[in-house]
Amino acid sequence: MRHKNVLTAIGVIAAVGISVTGCSSNPPAASSSGTVTVARLSGSDEKWKAIADKFHELNPDLTIEYTVIPTDSYNQQMGTRLSAGTATDVLNVFPGSGNATAVRTLAKNGYLADLSGESWASGQPGSTTAPTSYEGKRYMFTDVATANTLGGVYNAKALQDAGLKIPTTYAEVLGLCADAQKAGKVAYALGAQTQWVTQLVTYALAATDVYAKDPDFNQKQLNKEATFQDSSWADAMTKYKEMYDKGCFNKDALGTSVDSQTAMVADGRALGAIQISTMGNSMTKANPDLKIQLAPLPATDTAADTRLAFGLGVGWGVNAKAKNANGAKKFLEFLAGKEGSAMNADKFGVAPGGVIEANDVNRLEVPFVEEGKTVPFPDVDWPSPQVQNLHLTGVQEMLGGSKAPKDVLTSMQEAFTGALK
Helix, strand or coil: CECCCHHHHHHCCCCCCCCCCCCCCCCCCCCCCEEEEEEEECCCHHHHHHHHHHHHHHCCCEEEEEEEECHHHHHHHHHHHHHHCCCCCEEEEECCCCCCCEHHHHHHCCCECCCCCCCCHHHCCHHHCHHHEECCEECCECCHHHCEEEEEEEEHHHHHHCCCCCCCCHHHHHHHHHHHHHCCCEEEECCCCCHHHHHHHHHHHHHHHCCCCCCCHHHHHHCCCCCCCCCCHHHHHHHHHHHHHCCCECCCHHHCCHHHHHHHHHCCCEEEEEEECCHHHHHHHHCCCCCEEEECCCCCCCHHHCCEEEECCCEEEEECCCCCHHHHHHHHHHHHCHHHHHHHCCCCCCCCCCCCECCCCCCCCHHHHHCCCEECCHHHHCCCHHHHHHHHHHHHHHHHCCCCHHHHHHHHHHHHHHHCC
16 A cells, blocks of 8 residues: 655654655756766665666766765775865765764765755755754755665564564563564674674664653753763663574674674574665675564553654765766765666665555564654764764673663763863
């Protein structure tokens, strides 16, 4: 069944900040020629080759040349390239201010070109403005068709073979963990050796534990009226540790990479993983016969409390010192148009064709989007990348037993408060 237009459906989601694409009647960027260099996160190589080929077909004088950077080293590599003046014309950029390649962080340092006047910018809904802007100017493009959900990414056959079901309460989560162990399986594969993976369980739990109760928590924290350690963040972090201690994850999680995590779900050793929806692409690449189901991760014993962590996917910015600025802007214009959006759409998201539409993969998540029971990823509003860095390393230390949940949150809060001075 096809549901309402994305703009209408997303308009009811407070502060999610996702973008809608379409045709524009405005003139394109100035004509250009030559090579457009593009830095992107690793993965989906066939898709990006097809996008480059189509862009070249439509713009014969322009050729896309990719630099592919692994996700776990992207921030460091891109930061080095930008500071050295060797960055590409176009680069992957994250929304908000939560990490070193987030839009506000890069724009503040003068690394991104102002995109406010581009033809696609005027068609973006108001909810996208803050997460993609700095000091009133838009520096980033992203697309609803690539928006991420965060929760359980389940191997449907492995669940069925084990006679188990996707949990709808936190008690059922712990029950699934126990039953999976009895069946010789891991409930949730966890690649905690790869630092960016460590944050995901916290975010998935905090969507319900923190933001269902207090949707304005981020603003209160920015106003110095709330802290991580003295709020429901402590509940979310404590449940993360409880899940670890009760065997919800693989025993060697701290020595497991994201690639190994992916393989565990793909081959059925794990029933699922707590991951962003786009990881379904990597899982099905590892096992083309894999059938995936997405679902929120419950954090309380009342199913009606559950919220779905849902946010802007990684987007695109133009290097302020781009060698081919016009070509770079034309590439973003292509990605923002109907054809580019359709080619870039994540088939494992809630809007695989740019429209909120339920299917066998996302049917347990779409109702949360339609009913406005979604929460943006919290780091969008964090004032410094250091907060996220301390979260990533702190979770590893917590799982390893050297830090308690509140110790991790206190360190994060100190960095948060320090960045507000």
